[in-house]
Amino acid sequence: MxxxxxxxxxxxxxxxxxxxxxxxxxxxxxxxxxxxxxxxxxxxxxxxxxxxxxxxxxxxxxxxxxxxxxxxxxxxxxxxxxxxxxxxxxxxxxxxxxxxxxxxxxxxxxxxxxxxxxxxxxxxxxxxxxxxxxxxxxxxxxxxxxxSCHVFGALPKHMRRRAMSHNTKRLPRRLRDVAERMREKSLQAGSKKKEQAKNKSRKARRRHGNLLLEFNRRQRKNVWLETHIWHAKRFFMVKKWGYCLADKPTSKCYRPCYRALSSHCLLQDLSYYCCIELQGEENNLLASLSQLTSKETGPTFAAALSLSGQKQGSVVMYRAGCYPLQPLGPVTFLWRPQSQGSTLRQLWIWAHPTMKKDLLTELQTVCQCDEAVAPPIVPIEQKLPVTPEDKQIAGTKRKQTVKDISGPPAKKLLGDGTRSPTTPVSWKSNCTGTIINDLTMEMVRFRLIGPQSHTVLAETLEVATKYGESDKLKPSSLWWPEHCKEESKMVLHQEQADAYHLLKGILSAGELPPGTVLGLTVEDPRLTLPTKKLKALPSVQKAQEVDEEKSRELMLKGVPKHCCQSSLWDRSVRDNVTENRISEKELNHLRGELLVPGSRLSPAPPQSSVPVLLVHQPGKQLGHEMSSWGAGWDLLLPKGWGMAFWIPLVYRGVRTGGLNMSLKHSQNKGVPHFPHDYPDCTSGALFQDEQEAELLEKFRRRPPAKRTNYIKHGCLAPFRCPWQQLAEEWELILIEEGKKKDSQTTRGADEVIKEETTSLRDMTAAKPVSCVSVLRCRKSLRLLSGWCRPTTSKGQRLCRVEKVPQLDHPAMTSFLTAHGMSLVWVRLLMPSKGKPELHAIVCAPTAEDLQLLDKGPGSSGPQEPLHRDHFKSRRKGSTKTATSSLPSEKSEGQMSHLLTASEEPKPSSKASSGFTAGLWPDPLPSVTSHCSRVTLGWVTQGDFSLSVGCGEALGFVSVTGLLQTLSNQEMKHRGILLLRNPTSLHYRFVKVTIEV
Amino acid sequence: MTESRNPGISSISQTAQAHPESCSPAVEMDPVEYTLRKRLPRKLPKRRNDVYVNMKTDFRAQLARCQKLLEGGGHREICVHGLGLAINRAINIALQLQASSQGVLQLAANTSTVELVDDLEPEDPDEAAEPMTRTRNNSAIHIKVFYPDPQ
Structure with a gap:
């Protein structure tokens, strides 16, 4: 059917x-x-x-x-x-x-x-x-x-092709009509959005005025330096501290840059450093500034040589009266040499942009400068001549309306153009007459590092020629002709020129008195631009030309006081020079009119004289070896002249470096770098938070199976350093030790210790939450350094040191009462293998470890036993809770048992919500006793050091921990510590040195 | 590093400074201390066949460098310079070169005196003391290692 x-x-x-x-x-x-x-x-x-x-x-x-x-x-x-x-x-x-x-x-x-x-x-x-x-x-x-509702969803998978989405002809014919319709639909939807994006043709956008407008718009949030465009073509740019800064070059040149640092010259643009100007009576200024500094940390603003203006000084500033707590950060400063008959002094303080805000408020309070001076009406004046231009450029109606509202002038912004014109930049005190000016972005600062930086400068800069005698009588709006009229100034100019000529005879930057300052008026270096990029090399003839006796005097006594004067200190001169700069176009035009192509432009146009300041940067001053490594010059220019000097410098065969290279520079010098290595400053703490977030994000981007399990490695905080906790724990350890000693002996001497420990406890109880401080007192550092037994880098040879008081119990206790909660900056060298990394753990070796060292120099350090990841079982448990409640309770029980067994605080189960596999959740257990070796501190900069030839780490350790370790070590092994990378279980021996 | 005019008193001061709040008068009575910073020796332009010997680089590496210059580098003569502690090593290198060449190479040594500059930075709390510079002399040796002319 x-x-x-x-x-x-x-x-x-x-x-x-x-x-x-x-x-x-x-x-x-x-x-x-x-x-x-x-x-x-x-x-x-x-x-x-x-x-x-x-x-x-x-x-x-x-x-x-x-x-x-x-x-x-x-x-x-x-x-x-x-x-x-x-x-x-x-x-x-x-x-x-x-x-x-x-x-x-x-x-x-x-x-x-x-x-x-x-x-x-x-x-x-x-x-x-x-x-x-x-x-x-x-x-x-x-x-x-x-x-999906797409047409080719109707096709079986094996017939689908990627290109079908844009070419309907690849579809089978029966589906084409539908696909065509859908495409039209989507195009219609897309065109609505696109209409807004598409505004001008590329040609219009690239037109000069429009391009500048666009550049100004892009600078609204992060200001560009004058060399930004040059850098942006060659460097990875980062947006930091309100600036767009070059980080590292796109080309691979780590070693060439190092070579430039140590044997030729490396150029950096440091214009992002903020300059704050103080004007007032010398006594008033010194009195108020002394509140912010401490003499224990080294020479301050009042140091004789700096005060005369012959030397640039550097100092760590603190909040008023808070030393040794609450530092603001390191600054460099420069006094203007005293002019005759005037008691008013001028001081420039150069600070990092992250600390500028705090520094300004602090300066305002100590100088009692609470009255903000209304900024001059310059911005409005600037706008007026520009607006007609704008209207010419602005073709469309829409753009014009935009401009009428708040359009920035189609003029290249110089200086901090993003600041609103009403923001005050200067403050005045009524009682003392002190004036504070914020000169951020008002000057350009280039840094040349390396022994040949001297030669590079000598080749690039030429002393300005005097303005012609015949034109002397004519009044001029330009600065240089007016300047030439005064005889005294011309004498000074001549002396400066002579000093500069003498300097040319010196072949390396390390031979000069550190911090030397020389004011100079130089010719526009674009006029002497070489046709080809050539490496500047020292020449024997130049050295021999110079009078031997005079140059010797210069080496010994430095540049004479009056030669440090420069017109760059005058605001009016700076502004005049900036405004009258010859543009590239005009200069090329002048060059084109020359009879012999390629010859030098002479006479030089009067606009081409620029006042500059040369400031010598001392190289490595700490420690016993590689002294004066990385010495160089800083070049201070009026704003707007950045590129005019940058290109000629680059044409002398220098390397250019970014932020990354400044970090390496300070690492090789063994000095802390701001804000990386200032954990007690607010900006340092902020930086650490940012760094942690960044590293954590990077860590989370990895597939979970490929991540390092830091719990198993016994690394509590791979992305940050809990300094506060470390200091507190060492404080507790000290108290417990004191207790033990008390119970053991009943001698009178120990009562003192007991008293001290109790007082310590009171101190810890009374101290505010953030009281971690870095030891910067020079004398204490020197004492500590002696106890660490300074040796040369590879530990081969003991350095010659003066007699250091014995590291005995009373000395230690008295030291710890003063600086118990402090951290100290140490340099760690790995004599054998190993490359330290960021946030590596510094530990104290046990007696058995040191016996390992006796076996031979090649013996590697001990191993950390693998830790157990208790949180792994918890993670499994948490997934089980979703399905059934019973087994999770069981695992919870196991967990708590495990945790109590290992004496670790049990984090609440709620905390595991923000939990990343392989990282300890907050709150951390005891940081000192977490590993098999006692933790002393962490490394903040670590790398293979090309200058020493072995792994070199810089970081902080707890003073208490360090002293305890040192006192327990034999003389033979004193100053040997262990270092372990966060991703490794292997401890390596390191030699600790404290450089003062 | 630290040099003091009166070592006896300064060492007291160093122990005393551990109790900063208790014995401040002792610190004030302290004579001015200076920190010694050595500047680099005068640098002269270097030819390709100049070898400056230091104590930091491995001896064998420096020897190999000289040998390379003489044999592979095509130089008829090289100059080995040593300053201070490195004089010994410079002589050693020159003698080794001569020995390894079976007596073909000849040596001509010159000595000289180099003036070095030290900076003395005051460490006093009042900051009134002037920083000083002083010069001292150190010996140097310049050894010419060369193949003698056939004549």
Whole structure:
């Protein structure tokens, strides 16, 4: 018996006889083949088995599918039974809950019931109708696309191609029309958005005025330095501290840059350093500034040589009266040499931009400069002549309206152009008459580092020629002709020129008195620009030309006092020079008019004289070796002249470096770098937070299986250094030690210690939360340095040192009462293998470790046993809690047991929400006793040092911890510590030195 | 590093400074201390065949460098310079060169005196003392190592 039914135009042929004959098996078989099984309603059990993600996938897939085949035969009333029973023949069947509604197909758990209750006969009509319903739903399912609504969703996967999305001709013809329509639709939607983005043609955008406007807009948030565009083409730029700064070159030149530092010259743009100018009576200034500094840390603002203006000084500043707590940061300063008959002095303080704000407020309070002087009306004047230009440039109406509201002038911004014109930049005191000026971005500062920086400068800068005698009488708006009229100034100029000439005879920057200052008026270096980039090299002839006796005097006594004077100190001169700079275009025009192409422009135009200041930077001054490494010159220029000097300097074959290189420079010098290595300053703390966030983000970007498990490595804080906790813990250790000693001996001397320890405890209790400080007192450092037994870098040879008081108990206790909570900056050298990394752990070696050292110089250090990651089980437990509560409780119990066994504080379960695998969650357990060796501190800069030839690390250790370790060590091994990288279990021996 | 005019008193001061609050008068009575900073010796332009010997670099490396200059570098003569402590090493290098060449190389030594400059920075709390510079002399040796002319 064959039944033909036409459903939706598809002919379905049923061979009823075969159906009937196969009926007992047919039901399960259909489902097993899965051909006709359209949708088996997932039973409750199935859903339980299915994981949640699978269910989601399925739901998505079935979104557009008919949910189930519904066939409700009107003729019969007994639902599912109708299929087999048909007609009025009712058969009593036990109804399973699954079969209660509609139809149920597929393999059933209690499928055996079919066989038992096989119908004796079926009604053809009802059966066919049921099949027809099935078929129609099947067809519906096939026609509808799954998942995305895109056209090629209709295609089977193996026929889809990537290029179909933009080229409809790659689609089968039957789908093309639909695809075409959809494309048009999406294009329409897209064009609405794009209309706003598309405004001007590239040509219009690149037009000079418009380009400048665009540049000014981009500088609104982060100011550009004058050399920005030059740098942006060659360096990776970073947005930091409100500036766009060059980080490191895109070319691979780490070693060439190091070589430049140590044997030729490296050039850096340091214009982002902020200059603050103080003007007032010398006594007033010194009195107020002395509140911010301490003489214990070295020479301050009042040091004789700096005060005369002959030397640039550097000092660490603190909040008023807070020494040794709350430092602001290191600054360099320069006094203007005293001019005759004037008691007013001028002082420039150069500070890092992160500390500028704090420094300014602090200076305002100590100088009582609370009255903000209204800025001059210059900005408005500037605007007026510019606006007509703007209107010419501005073609479209829209742009004009924008400009009328608050359009920046289409003029290159010089200095800090982003500052609103109403922000005060100077403050005045009513009682003392002191004036504070904020000269940020008012000057350009270039730094040349390296022994040949001297030669480079000597080649680039030429002393300005005197202005012609004949034109002397004419009044001039320019600064230089006016300057030339005064005889005394010309004498000074001549003397400065002579001093500069003498300097040319010296061949290396390290031979000069450190911090020498020389004021100079030089010719525009663009006039003497060489046609080819050539490496500046010292020449013997120049050295021999110079008078030997005079140059010797210069070496010994430095530049005479009056030669340090420069017109750069005068604001009016600076502004005049900046305004009258010859533009590149004009200069080229002048050059083009020369009779002999390529010859020098002479006479030089009067605008081309620039007052500059040369400031010598001493190189490495700490320690016993590599002294004067990295010495060089700083070049101070009026603003606007940056590029005019930069290119000629670059043409002398110098290397250029960015922020990365300044870090390496200070690392090789062994000095802390601001703000990286000032954990007690606010900006230093801020930097550490930023660094932690950055490193953590980098860590989380890695796939979890590839991340280092820092818990297993016993590294509590791989991304930051909990200095505060370290200092506090060492304080506690000290107190406990004191207690032990008390119980052991009952001598009178120990009572003192007891008293001290109790007083210490009181101190710790009374101290505010952030009281970690860095030891900067020179005398204490010197004492500590002596106790560390300074040797040369590789530990071969003991250096000659004066007699140091014995490191005995009373000396130690008295030292610790003064500086117990402090950290101290140390330099660690790895005599054997190993390259220290950031945040490596500095530990104290045990007696057994030091025996290892005796075996031979090549013996490597001890190993840290692998730690257990207790949080791993917790992570598993937390996933289990979602499904069932019972096992998680069990694991929790295990966890707490483990934790109490290892005496670690148990972090609350809520804390694990922000938990990253492989990192200790807050709060950290005891940092000192976490590893098998006692932690003393961490490394903040570590690398293979190219200047020493071994791994070199710089960091801080706790003073208490260091002294305890040193006092327990034999004389032979004094100053040997252990260092372990966060990603390693291997301890390496290091030699600790404190350089003063 | 620290030099003092009166070593006896200064050492007292160093022990005393550990109790800064207790014995401030002792600090004030202290004579002016100076920190000694050595400046680099005068640098002269260097030819390719000049070898400045120092104590930091490995001896063998310096010897190899000289040998390379003489053999591979094509120089008929080189100059080995040593200052102060490095005089010994400079002589050693020159003699080694001669020995390894089986007597072909000849030596001509010159001695000289180099003037060195030290900076003395005052360490006093009042900051009234003037910083000083002083000069001292040190010996130097310049050894010419050369192949003699065939004539």
């Amino acid at each position: 064959v039944l033909n039914i036409s459903v939706h135009g598809v002919r379905v042929q049923f061979d009823l006889t075969s159906c009937i004959s196969l009926l007992p098996e047919s039901v399960p078989r259909r489902s097993s083949r899965g051909r006709i099984a359209l949708e088996s309603p997932a039973t409750q059990e199935d859903k339980e088995k299915m994981s949640s993600s699978k269910a989601k996938m399925r739901e998505k897939k079935m979104k557009n599918q008919p949910s189930s085949v519904q066939y409700s035969p009107s003729t019969t009333q007994n639902g599912g039974g109708a299929v087999v029973s048909g007609g009025g023949q009712l058969m009593e069947r036990p109804k399973t809950p699954h079969q209660s509604a509609g139809w149920s197909r597929g393999h059933q758990r209690d499928g055996g019931s079919y066989a038992k209750e096989m119908p004796k006969c079926i009604t053809a009509g009802a059966f066919a109708r049921a099949r027809a319903a099935e078929v129609s739903s099947m067809l519906k399912a096939v026609r509808k696309t799954t998942g």
